[in-house]
Amino acid sequence: MNVPADLRYAKTHEWIRVEGDMVTVGITDHAQTELTDIVYAEPPKIGAEVKAGATAAVVESVKAASDIYSPLSGTVTEVNSVLSENPALLNTDPFGQGWIYKMKASSPAEMEALLTPEAYTAQIS
Amino acid sequence: MSDPASLKHTPLESAHVACGARMVEFGGWLMPVQYSGIMDEHRAVRSSSGMFDISHMGEVLVEGSGALSWLESLLTNRVGKLGLTRGQYTLMLDGNGGVIDDLIIYRTGEMSYFLVINGACRDLDLEWMRSRLPTDGSVVLKDQGDAYAAIALQGPDSERILRSLYHACEVPKRNGIAKLTESIGSTPSLVARTGYTGEDGFELFVPVNDGIILWDRLLAAGVKPCGLGSRDTLRLEMGYPLNGSDLSRNRTPLEAGLDKFTGIDDPEKGDFSGRKALENQRSSGLPSRLLPLKLTVSGPPLRSHYPVIFEDKPIGETCSGALSPSLGEGIAMAYLPPALSAPGTAVEIEVRGRRYAATITTLPFNKRA
Numbered sequence: 378m379n380v381p382a383d384l385r386y387a388k389t390h391e392w393i394r395v396e397g398d399m400v401t402v403g404i405t406d407h408a409q410t411e412l413t414d415i416v417y418a419e420p421p422k423i424g425a426e427v428k429a430g431a432t433a434a435v436v437e438s439v440k441a442a443s444d445i446y447s448p449l450s451g452t453v454t455e456v457n458s459v460l461s462e463n464p465a466l467l468n469t470d471p472f473g474q475g476w477i478y479k480m481k482a483s484s485p486a487e488m489e490a491l492l493t494p495e496a497y498t499a500q501i502s
Numbered sequence: 503m504s505d506p507a508s509l510k511h512t513p514l515e516s517a518h519v520a521c522g523a524r525m526v527e528f529g530g531w532l533m534p535v536q537y538s539g540i541m542d543e544h545r546a547v548r549s550s551s552g553m554f555d556i557s558h559m560g561e562v563l564v565e566g567s568g569a570l571s572w573l574e575s576l577l578t579n580r581v582g583k584l585g586l587t588r589g590q591y592t593l594m595l596d597g598n599g600g601v602i603d604d605l606i607i608y609r610t611g612e613m614s615y616f617l618v619i620n621g622a623c624r625d626l627d628l629e630w631m632r633s634r635l636p637t638d639g640s641v642v643l644k645d646q647g648d649a650y651a652a653i654a655l656q657g658p659d660s661e662r663i664l665r666s667l668y669h670a671c672e673v674p675k676r677n678g679i680a681k682l683t684e685s686i687g688s689t690p691s692l693v694a695r696t697g698y699t700g701e702d703g704f705e706l707f708v709p710v711n712d713g714i715i716l717w718d719r720l721l722a723a724g725v726k727p728c729g730l731g732s733r734d735t736l737r738l739e740m741g742y743p744l745n746g747s748d749l750s751r752n753r754t755p756l757e758a759g760l761d762k763f764t765g766i767d768d769p770e771k772g773d774f775s776g777r778k779a780l781e782n783q784r785s786s787g788l789p790s791r792l793l794p795l796k797l798t799v800s801g802p803p804l805r806s807h808y809p810v811i812f813e814d815k816p817i818g819e820t821c822s823g824a825l826s827p828s829l830g831e832g833i834a835m836a837y838l839p840p841a842l843s844a845p846g847t848a849v850e851i852e853v854r855g856r857r858y859a860a861t862i863t864t865l866p867f868n869k870r871a
């Protein structure tokens with residue numbers, strides 16, 4: 378199971394990549410394996426306020442809809458519009474082209490509560 | 503989820519695990535929902551072949567001098583139409599015309615009938631039937647559910663594959679049933695040319711201990727294992743109802759559009775359980791109709807229990823829904839006011855608080871050239 382070393386993780390199987398004050402959010406390899414064929418993604422709206430632990434997006438596989446929880450609180454600045462044409466990217470490239478949204482974090486201290494790659498790997502093992 | 507200790511297990515469970523299946527609870531049974539993926543399995547059935555474990559379904563043998571007339575009074579479709587080795591889709595109704603189960607009945611002998619009933623209501627069906635048996639011994643009912651393992655082989659390549667496994671088998675015609683005399687285990691084994699996918703295919707009933715052997719031989723012949731996920735998308739594309747979702751005790755088969763599988767317009771069909779209720783509906787008008795819907799904009803997959811809106815008012819909810827793998831669009835069925843049944847009628851379906859434009863359409867959803 379792929380768990381990139383440069384990311385941080387939520388218990389609910391989302392990841393964040395921090396680049397300056399920009400945070401990118403997506404779902405992990407473990408999450409996409411559990412979901413199987415993803416056929417639809419509903420990212421948040423640009424400008425939406427998200428709260429750590431609250432639903433920010435929805436991802437649907439053939440069998441079920443799944444809530445995606447924002448790992449951090451803040452404001453959505455960009456969404457991955459390619460996902461509406463190609464939701465399968467969430468399966469094939471969950472850490473790269475399958476990113477869901479970018480945000481500005483309002484409480485960077487919340488990152489302390491996220492898991493390191495080692496801690497996340499332990500959780501999913 | 504039910505108490506795991508009370509879950510029923512099919513005789514093919516180890517084969518599913520070996521094939522990498524994800525297992526789920528379905529109607530009290532532990533069943534495979536998918537192996538390689540629902541889309542992949544769906545496409546395999548539409549283009550070549552796939553196989554489903556249907557061992558959870560029940561098999562009932564009804565025999566005797568009184569069998570025909572008893573079955574005529576129990577089931578909606580006229581049993582007397584069946585020549586030897588022929589099968590038909592039919593329903594068993596309660597006194598209000600509500601559906602207890604939908605099933606297929608085959609005539610396997612002069613006074614001998616083989617019924618295949620849904621896995622989720624095996625016990626209920628048997629209780630209903632047993633409580634209505636005549637006491638004079640003219641009808642003998644045998645529950646054979648635990649004696650059989652069953653596999654549905656479906657797809658355009660089905661006949662070729664069947665013949666490759668059973669060289670001397672008499673291959674039945676559509677809706678027919680035949681004995682597998684060249685069985686891979688002991689008899690009896692049966693093969694029926696029926697299915698729930700809309701493709702050509704066969705449902706094979708073999709002795710319970712031979713199930714894995716048959717599964718492995720089909721696997722070796724290149725047949726793709728398919729689970730409940732693709733079974734649902736395949737049948738929904740065809741508009742085939744599912745008992746428990748699209749059929750229930752609360753709706754009659756007339757509301758579900760299954761008139762021709764009831765004997766209500768057949769001058770040679772006599773009384774049957776629920777007939778009066780159907781006739782009443784015919785005189786007073788149907789309270790609802792099961793209608794096929796599809797999205798006319800791109801949107802999320804459709805599922806059951808999504809509100810259907812007409813002129814800004816909720817008028818019902820979906821009872822089945824899916825993202826059709828063959829069509830790439832959302833399809834659903836819902837019981838709606840009969841006045842809205844004209845194809846092209848514009849409605850909306852509400853998903854997570856947002857409304858998406860949809861239309862009443864016609865069946866099957868996937869129309870072929």
